[in-house]
Structure formats: C-alpha cells, structure tokens
Amino acid sequence: MKLKKMLIVGAALFAGVNAQAADTELEFWTMNLQKFSSYFEQSAAKFNEANPGLKAKWVDMNWDQIQPKLTASIAAGNPPALVNFNVPWVHEFAAQGLILPIDQYLGAAKATYSTNAVKDVQVKGQMYAFPWYNSTQIIAYNKDIFAKAGIKAAPKTFAEFVAMGKQIKAKTGQAAFAPKMSDMVGFFYYAGLPVVTDGKAVFNSPKHVAFIQTFADLYKAGVVPKDVFKMAFEQEIAAYNSGKIAMMTTAAQGLKRTETDSKAIYEKTEVAPFPLDAGKLNLGSWMMDFVIPKGTKDPAAAAKLGIFLTNDDQQLAFSKVTESTMPSTKKANLDPYFQSGAKSTDVVDRARAVAAKSMDNARTLTLTPGTLPDETVMVKKLQEEIQNAVEGRKSVKDALDTAAAAWNEKLKK
Amino acid sequence: MKNSSSYTGIAYLFLAPALILMGIFTFWPVGYNAYLAFNDYSIADGAATWNNFEHFKYIYKEELFHNALKNSLIFLLIVPVIQICALLLAKLVNNKLPGMTFFRAAFYIPVITAISIAGVVWVNVYKYDGILTWFLQALHLIPQGSEGQVDWLGNPAIALFGVMLFTFWRGIGWFMVLYLAGLQAIPKEVEEAAILDGANAFQRFWKITVPMVKPTILLCSLMSTIAAMKILQEVVVLTKGQADTYTALFYVYDQAFRNYNFGRAAAAGLVVTFFCMILAAIQFRFFGEKK
Numbered sequence: 001m002k003l004k005k006m007l008i009v010g011a012a013l014f015a016g017v018n019a020q021a022a023d024t025e026l027e028f029w030t031m032n033l034q035k036f037s038s039y040f041e042q043s044a045a046k047f048n049e050a051n052p053g054l055k056a057k058w059v060d061m062n063w064d065q066i067q068p069k070l071t072a073s074i075a076a077g078n079p080p081a082l083v084n085f086n087v088p089w090v091h092e093f094a095a096q097g098l099i100l101p102i103d104q105y106l107g108a109a110k111a112t113y114s115t116n117a118v119k120d121v122q123v124k125g126q127m128y129a130f131p132w133y134n135s136t137q138i139i140a141y142n143k144d145i146f147a148k149a150g151i152k153a154a155p156k157t158f159a160e161f162v163a164m165g166k167q168i169k170a171k172t173g174q175a176a177f178a179p180k181m182s183d184m185v186g187f188f189y190y191a192g193l194p195v196v197t198d199g200k201a202v203f204n205s206p207k208h209v210a211f212i213q214t215f216a217d218l219y220k221a222g223v224v225p226k227d228v229f230k231m232a233f234e235q236e237i238a239a240y241n242s243g244k245i246a247m248m249t250t251a252a253q254g255l256k257r258t259e260t261d262s263k264a265i266y267e268k269t270e271v272a273p274f275p276l277d278a279g280k281l282n283l284g285s286w287m288m289d290f291v292i293p294k295g296t297k298d299p300a301a302a303a304k305l306g307i308f309l310t311n312d313d314q315q316l317a318f319s320k321v322t323e324s325t326m327p328s329t330k331k332a333n334l335d336p337y338f339q340s341g342a343k344s345t346d347v348v349d350r351a352r353a354v355a356a357k358s359m360d361n362a363r364t365l366t367l368t369p370g371t372l373p374d375e376t377v378m379v380k381k382l383q384e385e386i387q388n389a390v391e392g393r394k395s396v397k398d399a400l401d402t403a404a405a406a407w408n409e410k411l412k413k
Numbered sequence: 414m415k416n417s418s419s420y421t422g423i424a425y426l427f428l429a430p431a432l433i434l435m436g437i438f439t440f441w442p443v444g445y446n447a448y449l450a451f452n453d454y455s456i457a458d459g460a461a462t463w464n465n466f467e468h469f470k471y472i473y474k475e476e477l478f479h480n481a482l483k484n485s486l487i488f489l490l491i492v493p494v495i496q497i498c499a500l501l502l503a504k505l506v507n508n509k510l511p512g513m514t515f516f517r518a519a520f521y522i523p524v525i526t527a528i529s530i531a532g533v534v535w536v537n538v539y540k541y542d543g544i545l546t547w548f549l550q551a552l553h554l555i556p557q558g559s560e561g562q563v564d565w566l567g568n569p570a571i572a573l574f575g576v577m578l579f580t581f582w583r584g585i586g587w588f589m590v591l592y593l594a595g596l597q598a599i600p601k602e603v604e605e606a607a608i609l610d611g612a613n614a615f616q617r618f619w620k621i622t623v624p625m626v627k628p629t630i631l632l633c634s635l636m637s638t639i640a641a642m643k644i645l646q647e648v649v650v651l652t653k654g655q656a657d658t659y660t661a662l663f664y665v666y667d668q669a670f671r672n673y674n675f676g677r678a679a680a681a682g683l684v685v686t687f688f689c690m691i692l693a694a695i696q697f698r699f700f701g702e703k704k
Contacts, residue, residue: 068670075456096673097457226541226564229655294457376671377477380654387655391567406476 023055024298026081026305028290029070033084034060039321047308056081056305070293074098079293081302082309085129087120087287087364094123095370099291101126105303112312117328120287120364129289130306131328133318135251136362137284138354139272140258140347142265145246148172154272158191161275162214165223168246175225177247178236180284181215182229184386185379186365192278196371201407203382204400212389212396219390229387241265249274249284252351253324259348271351273358285362287328324352326359333359373410381406443686449679456673468680478664478681484573485661485685488641489692491577495637496630499585503592504622517593521586528583532650535579539565539651569657576658580647584640588633595629596622631700638692642685661685 030040037060044056059080061069066083073079085093093099103110103126110118110127117131139154139161146152149171155161165176179187188195191211194202202208218224225231225239233254240248241262248254258266274283290309292302308314315327316335327333338356341349372378382403389399450468452461472478506517523531538544541564546555555561565575599622607617623630645662652658662685669678 071456071670075459092671092673097455222559226562227567229567230536230564230652374672376667377475380477380659380667384655384657387567393569 023053024301025055025057026298026301027057027059028082028084028305028309029066029080030058030060030084031063031066031288032060036318036321039318043309043314043317047305050308051304054301054304071098074293074295077295079295081292081296081298082130082290082306083293084132085289085291087129087289088366090121090129090289090291091123091366093291094128098294099128100294100296100299101128102130102292102303102306103127105300106307109307109311112329112331113310114328114330114333114359116360116363117287121289129291130303130310132288132290132310133315133322133325134285134287134328134359134362135253135325136282136286136355136358137249137251137274138351138358139247139274140240140250140255140269140351141247141272142240142243142268143270144268145172145174145243146270149246154270155275157275158277162218165218165247166221169221169223172246174243175239175245176223177249178225178228178231178239178245179215179249180232180236181224181386181390182232182383183365184212184383185367186283187211189363189365190277190279190281190283192280195367196407196411199411201404201411204397204404208400209396212386212400216390216392216396220392229390237261251284251286251324252348252355253322255348255351256324266347269347271347271354273354276361280361281363281365282358282361283365285364287362287364289328324348326356326362372407373413378407378410446679446682446686449676450683451680452676454675454679456675461676464676468677469684471677472681472684477659478661480657481659481661481664482684482688484657484659485642485644486688487573488577488580488644488660489638491581491641492634492637495581495584495588496633498581499588499633500592500623500626500630502585503589503596504618506589507593507596517589520589523583524586524590526583528646528650531579531583532647535582536566536651539575541565541567566652566658567656572652572656572658576644576647576651579651580641580644583647584637588637591633592626592629595626599625627700628702631696634696634700635693638696639689642689642692 033040037058040058040060044058047056048054066085067089070079070083085099090099094101101123106127113131117134118127121127121129121131141154145168149164149168151164151167155164161177168174168176185195188203188208188211193205193208193211196202215224219226219228225245227235231239236245236248237250237254237257239245240250241258243265255266255269255271258269276282290306292299292306296302310329312327312329312332315329316332316337319325319327319332320337326338333356339353342353344350344353367375367379385394385399385403388394389396394402449461451463451465453464453467454461502520506513506520540546541562543565545565546562549555550557550561555563563571566572603621603625604617607621612620643662644660645666648654648658648660648663654660654663661681665678665681665685668674668681672678
C-alpha cells in the first residue's frame with residue numbers, strides 16, 4: 001500500500017515536472033520601463049493564462065544594453081522571443097538579417113495598426129516589427145516669456161515659429177528654443193526636402209541651402225543656444241526647466257520631468273502642436289516596437305506574444321499607465337481617454353490631447369534603409385558640415401556642397 | 414641538487430596559468446582580429462568570406478579614418494605632459510608634510526570616479542556659460558558677457574584639447590600612485606649620500622630620482638601611450654565625436670557596432686595596434702634597460 005502511494009505521488013510529481021518543462025518560455029525585453037513593472041507583470045500573467053503552454057517572461061534593461069546583448073545572444077544562438085526596438089534599429093537589424101519579417105504571423109492584426117506605424121517598420125515591403133507605443137513632439141512654452149516678448153498665440157507655421165524665436169530673443173534677450181540639430185536628415189524630411197534621389201545626394205539645392213541658412217541666422221542671432229549641437233533630450237529639458245529657453249519641443253512625457261523638477265516653470269507652461277511644414281509630417285515622432293530576433297526558438301509563439309502586447313487593449317492600458325505615450329493602433333488612438341484632458345488644468349493632460357490630435361502625421365523620420373553604403377560615416381560627414389555652416393565656419397552652400405560630394409563619392413561605388 | 418633545466422621547467426609551470434589566460438584573452442582575440450581584417454564577416458550567420466586587402470584599401474582611402482587617426486596621434490601630446498606632471502606630483506606628495514595623505518587621496522579620487530559622472534561634471538565646466546568661461550572671464554582673460562562665451566567642446570579648434578585636459582585630470586592620480594611606489598623604492602641612503610656630496614635638489618632629482626624610477630617611467634609611458642591611442646570613452650561622454658574629436662577607436666566602434674562591418678573595424682583596429690607597437694618600440698629604445 002505504502003509503495004502504491006509512493007508511486008502515485010511520484011507519478012504526479014513527474015507529470016507536474018513534465019508539464020512545467022513543456023512550457024515554452026517567451027522572454028521579452030523592454031527598454032527603460034522598469035517603473036511600469038506592475039503593468040508588464042500583469043500583462044505577462046494575462047498572456048500566460050490565455051495561452052496554456054506558453055510562458056511570457058519580462059526583462060527590462062537600459063537602452064544602451066539592448067543592442068549589444070541582443071547581438072551577443074544571437075551569436076550565441078540563444079536570443080529572446082521579442083525585443084523592444086526603436087524604428088532606426090529595426091531598419092539596421094533587418095538590413096543585417098538579424099530580425100525576422102512578421103507578415104506571415106500577423107493575419108487580421110495587421111489592419112489594427114495605423115498606416116504610418118506600419119510604414120515605419122516596413123523594409124522592402126515586409127513588416128519587421130509589431131508597432132507599439134508612439135510619441136510625437138509638441139511645443140511647451142513659458143507663458144511669462146511669451147508675454148514679455150509680446151506674443152499672444154502659439155505659432156501656426158514653421159515660418160511663424162522662427163519669427164517668434166527672433167522676437168523672443170530681441171525683446172527678452174533669452175534664447176527661444178533648442179532644435180535637435182543632431183538630426184538634420186529628419187529636419188529635411190519635415191521640411192519636405194529630399195535627401196537622396198536616384199542614388200544621388202540632393203541636399204545642396206537652393207531650397208536646402210535656404211533651410212539651413214535659417215538655422216545659421218538663428219544661431220548667429222542667439223535665438224538658439226551656443227551649444228545647441230550638443231543638446232539632446234535631457235539638456236533641452238534642463239534648459240527649459242531652468243528658464244534659459246522659452247520653448248521646448250517635447251513629447252508629453254518630457255513635461256512630466258518639468259512637473260517633477262521645476263514646479264515654478266511647470267505652472268507657467270502652456271502647450272501647442274508643433275506646426276507642420278511642407279513635408280506635412282510631425283517633427284520628432286518616435287515609435288517603439290517589438291521585433292523577433294533571428295534564431296529565436298519558436299517564432300510563431302513569439303509573434304503571438306507580440307500581437308498580444310501591441311493589441312488595442314494592451315496599448316490603451318499602457319498609455320493610461322504612462323499617461324504620456326500614444327498607441328500605434330487605430331482604435332486605441334481614438335479612445336476618449338486621449339481627448340478627455342483637453343480642458344484639464346494639468347498641462348500633461350492637455351499635452352496628451354494636443355499630441356493625440358496630431359498622430360495622423362506621425363512618422364519616425366529616418367533615411368530609407370540600405371540607401372547609404374556607409375551610413376554612420378556619411379551621416380557624420382553631413383552633420384559636421386552642417387555644424388560648420390550653422391556655427392559660421394563655412395558658408396552654407398560650401399558646407400552642403402562638400403557633404404554632397406563626399407556622399408556621391410560613396411554612392412557611386 | 415637540481416640542474417638548471419629542471420628549474421626552467423618549474424618556472425614555466427608557474428608561468429603557465431598566466432600564459433594560458435593571456436593566450437585566451439589577449440593573443441587569441443588579437444589573432445582573430447587579424448583574421449577578421451581580411452574577411453567579410455556576417456553576424457547573421459557567422460560566415461567569414463576572404464576578401465584580401467579590401468578593408469585596408471578602403472580605410473587607406475577613407476578621409477574620416479585619416480582624420481580619426483590624426484586625432485589619436487595628436488592625443489599623444491598628453492603622454493609627456495601627464496608623465497612629467499605625475500612624477501613631479503609624486504615627488505611632492507612623497508614629502509612628509511602635514512596634509513599629504515589628504516592630497517594623495519584627493520588626486521586619486523578622479524581615477525575611481527565613474528567616467529559617466531565625471532563626464533557630466535566636465536560638460537558643465539566646459540559649457541559656453543559654464544565654470545571655465547566664468548573663471549576666465551573673472552580673470553579678464555577672455556571678453557566679458559556673451560562675446561567671450563566659448564562652447565569649449567563645440568569648437569573644432571579646441572575641443573580635442575578639452576578632452577585631453579579631462580583625460581589628464583582623470584589619469585594623473587593613477588600615474589602619481591605608480592610613481593610614488595617607484596620613489597619609495599629608492600633607498601634613502603643614496604639620496605643622503607648625494608646630500609653629503611653637496612648635490613642640490615635639482616641635481617638629486619635629475620641624477621638620482623629620474624634614473625632610479627626609469628622602469629616606472631617606461632611602464633607609465635607605455636600605459637599612457639596605449640591609453641591615448643585607444644581613447645574612446647572620454648570622447649563619447651564629452652563630445653560624442655563631434656567638433657573634430659573623432660578618434661581612431663571611435664571609427665572602429667562605429668564600423669563594428671553601428672555599421673556592423675566587423676571586417677573593416679578589425680582592419681582599422683589592426684592599424685591602431687600597429688601604431689601602438691611602433692610607439693612601444695620607440696619607448697623601449699629610450700627608457701628600456703641598455704644591455
């Protein structure tokens with residue numbers, strides 16, 4: 001009898017162990033989202049409950065760890081199921097054949113994503129990522145500085161934006177804004193100016209020269225800070241929070257930082273959409289997504305998790321948790337939640353409403369993948385020459401001609 | 414009594430663990446890097462395709478690499494400066510004067526400070542309206558007001574020197590400690606005898622201290638030369654390679670981890686290694702033991 005009991009217990013244990021071993025573990029990596037841990041733990045639990053045999057496991061890491069760790073894990077033959085990427089990385093990794101196309105797994109889910117989100121992650125006609133949370137830039141401005149400068153309303157066009165910047169400098173002596181000068185390719189697209197046409201660099205046309213000359217004039221007049229080329233996201237927020245610049249172009253989450261770090265400036269802040277230019281595209285939209293790395297054990301199961309994490313419900317829930325990001329699905333983006341804060345006393349709520357209204361023009365502005373044979377070197381050359389021009393070491397025409405010649409030298413090879 | 418060959422065998426036995434580790438972590442990567450330099454390597458499938466000297470031909474014609482190598486070679490200017498200053502500083506803190514323990518620790522703190530934190534501090538020092546501008550304006554060495562404000566890390570004419578000063582600040586404490594160890598190994602009697610012979614402080618430094626710390630000078634010079642040739646982190650935290658501060662190792666990093674062209678990166682790395690070897694040979698010639 002005793003032996004029989006032992007055998008039954010043993011069999012039950014074995015079955016349990018076996019069932020455990022049969023679970024396919026789907027590790028998914030996110031980028032700097034540790035503070036939303038409860039959302040991801042709940043999402044993983046929900047997925048696991050709905051998908052017996054699959055076990056989603058969430059791992060968060062810093063943005064600078066993800067690429068090298070993924071490269072190492074692919075080389076070691078043990079990559080995770082899904083990895084949180086931004087759009088440029090999708091293109092880089094797709095070009096290298098390090099991530100898998102996902103169209104075959106999407107089915108009806110493909111139609112749920114917004115058209116621009118799908119375009120963002122398409123490489124040679126195939127989708128390489130599940131579009132996830134998105135953001136787009138708006139203008140946050142200091143009402144006190146605007147009042148001192150005699151400005152009554154936010155700019156409606158880019159030309160107005162530039163004119164207001166000059167007015168602010170002239171009337172208050174303060175720098176007006178700090179455009180992200182480290183990405184002029186994105187600026188060219190925003191202005192509706194081509195970068196490469198028919199395999200030739202075309203960014204030295206009179207229109208391009210005039211566009212860059214605008215920035216050179218702003219730099220010379222002190223409308224933008226002297227270290228504008230070194231100013232990234234963090235430095236721009238710091239400059240705005242300390243009252244050194246009148247406006248910042250930011251996503252709604254940037255304002256959360258102002259609220260925390262500089263309450264006095266936050267209370268003087270108002271928001272407005274960033275005006276469109278000839279490209280009819282928002283400036284500074286930045287979509288996040290999930291990719292399936294090459295060599296992952298069960299790509300179909302990984303895709304199941306990818307579709308789940310980026311479906312309407314999950315994306316809407318995530319936006320509510322972050323309070324500042326936008327979904328990349330059509331339905332979730334229309335949810336009343338996003339416009340509910342339009343008349344709120346809280347600036348972040350208003351910023352979210354302003355951003356949501358402009359999501360139709362949101363594209364992550366990057367060069368088409370595979371356009372440049374030596375992208376890092378070529379983009380660096382263009383940036384250097386633009387910096388020379390804006391900071392007055394070269395004429396704009398000379399600088400753009402030099403960069404275009406260097407690009408064409410490489411493009412003709 | 415054991416013969417000399419068995420002693421040699423025992424010596425190699427003791428050396429074996431270190432040699433094995435060096436083989437795995439130093440010689441094999443260098444050899445594999447040399448192999449990659451002649452191949453096109455695909456990380457997607459791990460395949461390496463032989464392509465002769467194509468990567469070398471490419472970087473030979475690559476203006477950006479030439480400029481990067483030039484910047485790395487300019488960076489070598491820091492080597493004699495940091496060595497002389499570190500030796501003099503070590504000589505100073507080697508004296509038994511009040512507060513010397515504090516100064517030794519104070520000079521060493523930058524060595525153990527995380528580069529990212531030190532970088533944030535120095536970016537603020539170098540800002541156009543930062544501490545350096547304020548200090549120079551207070552001394553009336555540059556024009557007052559916005560006219561005198563310089564973006565120290567944004568101007569290609571001076572940005573590389575700004576990075577060099579940061580490297581100097583971070584490195585001097587480390588070399589000071591090494592020289593301090595070298596100085597403390599000098600027998601006191603030698604210096605006392607020189608004093609009795611009437612040698613002044615300069616003569617004692619030049620004729621006794623310098624020759625006796627020559628092995629330390631060689632070691633420190635080699636270390637700082639190699640560190641200068643492979644400067645990368647400092648550039649990343651201060652300028653991200655902008656304003657003509659792009660160095661040879663930055664090129665290697667860009668090619669490998671942003672362009673995924675590991676073959677070209679390996680070729681560029683091999684060129685940097687070659688320069689390091691030449692510079693090391695020159696230093697051995699000057700500071701090495703004469704047979």
